[in-house]
Amino acid sequence: MNKLLPALTLLLSNFCLSQSTDCSDLFISEYVEGWSNNKALEIYNPTDAAIDLSAYMVIRYSNGSTSASSGNAVQLTGTVAPGDVHVGVLEKLDENGEGQEAPIWDSLQVKADAFYCPEYNTSNAWYFNGNDAIVLAKGSVNDINNAMLVDIFGKIGENPGIAWTSDFPYTGAGLEVTKDHSLIRKSSILKGEINPVISFFDPLLEYDSIPPVIERLDENGDPVLGSSGNPILDGNWSSLGSHDCECTAGNINNLIAENIEIFPNPSNGVFHIQNISNVLSIQVNDIFGKSILKRKNTQNNMTIQLNEKNGVYFIQFAYHNGEKVIRKVIIK
Numbered sequence: 001m002n003k004l005l006p007a008l009t010l011l012l013s014n015f016c017l018s019q020s021t022d023c024s025d026l027f028i029s030e031y032v033e034g035w036s037n038n039k040a041l042e043i044y045n046p047t048d049a050a051i052d053l054s055a056y057m058v059i060r061y062s063n064g065s066t067s068a069s070s071g072n073a074v075q076l077t078g079t080v081a082p083g084d085v086h087v088g089v090l091e092k093l094d095e096n097g098e099g100q101e102a103p104i105w106d107s108l109q110v111k112a113d114a115f116y117c118p119e120y121n122t123s124n125a126w127y128f129n130g131n132d133a134i135v136l137a138k139g140s141v142n143d144i145n146n147a148m149l150v151d152i153f154g155k156i157g158e159n160p161g162i163a164w165t166s167d168f169p170y171t172g173a174g175l176e177v178t179k180d181h182s183l184i185r186k187s188s189i190l191k192g193e194i195n196p197v198i199s200f201f202d203p204l205l206e207y208d209s210i211p212p213v214i215e216r217l218d219e220n221g222d223p224v225l226g227s228s229g230n231p232i233l234d235g236n237w238s239s240l241g242s243h244d245c246e247c248t249a250g251n252i253n254n255l256i257a258e259n260i261e262i263f264p265n266p267s268n269g270v271f272h273i274q275n276i277s278n279v280l281s282i283q284v285n286d287i288f289g290k291s292i293l294k295r296k297n298t299q300n301n302m303t304i305q306l307n308e309k310n311g312v313y314f315i316q317f318a319y320h321n322g323e324k325v326i327r328k329v330i331i332k
Helices: 008-014 141-146
Strands: 027-035 039-044 057-060 074-077 085-090 115-118 134-140 148-152 182-183 207-210 212-217 232-237 261-263 270-274 281-287 289-297 301-305 311-319 324-331
Touching: 027 134, 027 324, 057 141, 207 311, 212 311, 281 301, 289 301
Parallel strands: 085 115
Antiparallel strands: 027 039, 027 182, 039 085, 057 074, 057 134, 134 148, 182 207, 212 232, 261 270, 270 301, 281 289, 281 311, 311 324
16 A cells, blocks of 8 residues: 655655555445534445454545644544444534534434544544545554555545536536535445545546435425425435445345345336335435435335436435435436
């Protein structure tokens, strides 16, 4: 792997690239940059052995910075089993918190395996926004310059403004896909990105983007309205807690949805869905969060037709017990 260096000029002149083997080390499997303090990272173990997370850290390179200190990093804790994930969430839990201390939503709290960085001035690693590069590295926060790269989200040294967008190479045009979004690593990705001097960061090359918020639906498939008369919104983190990866087929920890079948996928827009008797409703969103279909479910099997252009779409299955599962479908 590669050593992290404190400045981009050093990265360019002294960086020594090495080969990374598929399915041999941890990598970031989901990035959640939710509204307010709702921040989370899911880290996946593709190997066949448990991994001690205390040997790893997360580092934030903020707003195009090419250097990081111990205050920009945090050591991870716990152990992640083979084929499983570790969900780290920003530690903002005071229900009376306001402004920068606003609490994360309950639905995100219950997804956490560990909470990180309660005090910004001690460590700001988990206070990332849509324009910050995030690094997963092996080493100590007290010796960042000699840490070994494991995975990079974003591009170190580039400030895209508000967020990286759907245009590549990055020009500032296109639709924002890293701010207020969740990004799920594609199942075909088998290892982390360890090249710190990539020419550009295309967030949709290795990740699928989940919409910022999703309307909560009632038993009829209609939006649930709050006291203000506006729809109640759920966060974009229902998929946290498991990762679908070709490294370890069949080792996905997603019990309530393990029997759902969607076929053909890809398709021409007609999808057959089976084994959904416990599903209350479904909602389909495009890659930028626009809802294109909502339907109440009373069956075990269903066929849906999406009269949309070719691309990636997401079906959210809402269960009677409140759980939600998101599956990707492709029209081509």
